[in-house]
Amino acid sequence: MRMVDLIEKKRDGLELSSEEINFIIKGYTDGSIPDYQVSALTMAIYFKGMTEKERADLTMAMVESGDQINLSQIQGIKVDKHSTGGVGDTTTLVLGPLVASVGVPVAKMSGRGLGHTGGTIDKLEAVKGFHVEIENSEFINLVNKNKIAVIGQSGNLTPADKKLYALRDVTATVDSIPLIASSIMSKKIAAGADAIVLDVKTGAGAFMKTLEDSKELARAMVRIGNNVGRKTMAVISDMSQPLGFAIGNALEVKEAIDTLKGEGPEDLTELCLTLGSHMVYLAEKASSLTEARELLEASIKDGSALEKLKVFLSSQGGDASIVDDPSKLPQAKYTFELEAKEDGFVSEIVADEVGTAAMLLGAGRATKESVIDLAVGLVLRKKIGDQVKKGESIVTIYSNFEDVNEVKEMLYNNITLTSAKAEAPILIHGEITE
Numbered sequence: 001m002r003m004v005d006l007i008e009k010k011r012d013g014l015e016l017s018s019e020e021i022n023f024i025i026k027g028y029t030d031g032s033i034p035d036y037q038v039s040a041l042t043m044a045i046y047f048k049g050m051t052e053k054e055r056a057d058l059t060m061a062m063v064e065s066g067d068q069i070n071l072s073q074i075q076g077i078k079v080d081k082h083s084t085g086g087v088g089d090t091t092t093l094v095l096g097p098l099v100a101s102v103g104v105p106v107a108k109m110s111g112r113g114l115g116h117t118g119g120t121i122d123k124l125e126a127v128k129g130f131h132v133e134i135e136n137s138e139f140i141n142l143v144n145k146n147k148i149a150v151i152g153q154s155g156n157l158t159p160a161d162k163k164l165y166a167l168r169d170v171t172a173t174v175d176s177i178p179l180i181a182s183s184i185m186s187k188k189i190a191a192g193a194d195a196i197v198l199d200v201k202t203g204a205g206a207f208m209k210t211l212e213d214s215k216e217l218a219r220a221m222v223r224i225g226n227n228v229g230r231k232t233m234a235v236i237s238d239m240s241q242p243l244g245f246a247i248g249n250a251l252e253v254k255e256a257i258d259t260l261k262g263e264g265p266e267d268l269t270e271l272c273l274t275l276g277s278h279m280v281y282l283a284e285k286a287s288s289l290t291e292a293r294e295l296l297e298a299s300i301k302d303g304s305a306l307e308k309l310k311v312f313l314s315s316q317g318g319d320a321s322i323v324d325d326p327s328k329l330p331q332a333k334y335t336f337e338l339e340a341k342e343d344g345f346v347s348e349i350v351a352d353e354v355g356t357a358a359m360l361l362g363a364g365r366a367t368k369e370s371v372i373d374l375a376v377g378l379v380l381r382k383k384i385g386d387q388v389k390k391g392e393s394i395v396t397i398y399s400n401f402e403d404v405n406e407v408k409e410m411l412y413n414n415i416t417l418t419s420a421k422a423e424a425p426i427l428i429h430g431e432i433t434e
Contacts, residue, residue, distance in 0.1 A: 003027070003037045010044040018057045025061035029160045035167055042164070042173040050178035055220065056227040058178070062186035065160035069109065069136075069192035074143045076105045077283040080193035081275055082184060084217070087205040087355035088242035088380075092120045093256035094264070094272045095279070097309040100148035101299040104283040107143045108150045109157075109191045117355070117364045118249045118372050121152060126250040126329055126374040130318030148312045158186045177213075181220035188225075195231035195282040197275055198222065202429060203240030205351025211236070211429055218432045226434065231282050236429040237271055241349040241384050244268035248363040248377015248398060250329040257323055260305045267383075267427050273297065274428060330375035332398035338408055340388045344417035349384055353414035357407045361399050376400055378411075385424035388417060 001023050010016060016024075024041065027033035050058065071078050079099070083089055092108065100106045110120035110132070117123070124130050132152040134142070142149035161183050168174045188196050198221055201207065202214035218234035225232025237243075244265040246255040258264045259272065277292040286292035299305040310320040322328045358364060362373030379396045382388050395411055397404050 003033050003041075007037060007040045007044060010041060010048055013048045015051050016054055016057075018053075021054065021057045022061050025058070025065055025160045028163060029065045038164070039167060039171045039173075042168055042171060042176070042179065045178060046173045046176045049176075052223055052227060055178050055182055055224050059182045059185045059189065059224050060228055062158050062160040062164070062182065063190045066156040066158050066190065068190050069157075071107050071140070071143075071192035071194075073140050074105050074107055076103070077194045078105050078107050078192065079195045079197060079279040079283045080108070080188055080191060081197045081199065081279060082188055083199040084184070084201050084207050086201045086239040086243060087351040087358075088117075088244045088247045088252065088268075089201075089239075090123075090244055090246065090252040090256050090259070090268060091199065091272055091275060093123060093253060094259045094268065095276050096148050096150070097260060097312055098272060098296055098299060098305045099276050099279045099283075100146065100312070101304045101308040102280055102285055102295045103147060104280055104285055105143050106148040107139070107192070108148075109153055110150055111153045112365075117247060117252065117358060117377065118374075120150065122372050122374070123249045123252050124150065124313075124318070126253050127313055127318040127322055128328070130313055130316055132316065134316065142315055146308075146311050146315055148308065149316065150312075157190050161186050177217050177220050180207075180217060181224055185221050185224045185228075189228060189230060193230065195279075196225050196233075197278045197282065198232065198234035199271070199275055200234050200236050201239035202236055203238050203351065203425070204353075205239040205242065205355060215430065215432065222432050222434065233278055233282070234432040235271075235274055235278065236432070237274075238425045238427050238429065239351055240425050242351050242354055242380060243271065245380045245383075246377065247355060247358040247379075248361070249372065249374040250331075251377045251379060251398065253322070253329055254326040257306070257309070257326055260300060260309055262300045270427055278431075332375040332377075332400055334399045334402060334404075336397040336399065336404050336408070337393040338395040338397060338411050338415075340390055340392050340394055340417060341412075342417060343390050344388060344419055345421045346382045346384050346386050346388060346394070346415065347418040347420075347422035348414075348416040349380070350414035353410060354378065354380075357410040357414075360407050360410070361397070361404070373400055383424065385422050387421070 280292035
């Protein structure tokens with residue numbers, strides 16, 4: 001088999017066989033196929049696409065390129081949730097304890113974040129003492145005992161995907177739906193879940209800016225999952241404005257606590273109940289989505305979801321007393337209010353730019369080497385459709401330095417007020433199950 005022949009085959013729009021895809025991924029991972037040939041192949045895929053069979057084969061070839069997590073010792077159906085990212089995306093912090101509280105095992109492998117705010121692990125590390133450096137055996141024991149644990153990503157999970165993504169990043173082939181879908185699904189499948197719920201974002205703060213592209217990506221990932229034997233479904237959710245109110249690590253932990261108490265932002269609560277219902281249903285803990293949602297709502301109401309958060313945090317060394325006293329979370333030295341310059345209605349909040357403003361405060365990483373400040377960030381006081389009076393706060397800025405003029409300017413430039421009332425965006429744009 002020669003790589004040049006396979007590039008030519010894909011250039012001409014023909015389907016690569018399973019053996020050919022395995023040959024490519026194995027050769028690229030071990031270094032016997034050079035970057036420039038794989039670069040030519042990814043460009044051919046960018047223009048010619050891939051069939052459903054090719055996508056499933058590519059995903060599994062990347063899964064098999066490294067470690068795979070064996071969760072067979074965990075009792076019950078393991079359901080994982082993946083979000084395609086966004087601003088103020090606090091869902092995992094809420095969903096983990098919430099879904100675990102009704103008996104669904106949540107065996108979560110998470111990473112650290114590049115961008116607006118930290119990843120799930122960074123956020124959890126705002127809780128003093130909490131750590132994810134646990135042995136696999138301890139991870140499995142904790143999930144069996146408490147129904148929830150979070151572990152850091154293995155260094156050798158899907159190495160082919162890491163290598164391929166780095167190449168796509170510098171060859172203008174990131175925006176290929178077959179390659180994006182295979183990349184995301186390879187990591188989820190290698191992490192050992194039996195079923196996967198995808199939260200695919202759409203809008204200004206999302207990877208996919210248009211609803212059409214978001215739906216296409218969701219369909220591609222759902223089909224890959226189902227084709228390789230994992231029950232998979234997707235929810236398309238809005239990211240034209242930040243989710244919830246908080247953007248920043250400790251601030252998001254506090255918001256997650258509020259949400260598990262039943263006092264969280266409406267949009268965050270609704271999305272968590274929607275995603276959680278699908279997780280409970282796929283785990284066969286409820287016979288319908290309606291029954292699943294009722295279980296989750298009851299768990300928030302009777303305090304079991306909040307209790308599960310305490311158990312989860314303390315089992316991994318965290319100070320669970322922050323649940324009752326969030327003032328024990330890291331606190332910023334200064335707070336500033338972004339005051340409205342006129343009366344009006346909020347008509348636009350450009351999510352990714354507001355996220356960048358939080359990163360300027362130190363809430364996220366601009367590079368892998370950046371150190372996150374867990375205390376800082378933003379809390380929105382108004383969302384799209386809300387009325388605001390001149391001088392009223394639109395955003396509270398939490399900072400550990402006094403000069404926040406650049407942050408204020410960025411926020412003013414990306415939060416628009418108009419005289420006419422704007423409609424709040426639709427939160428959930430659809431669900432895809434096949």
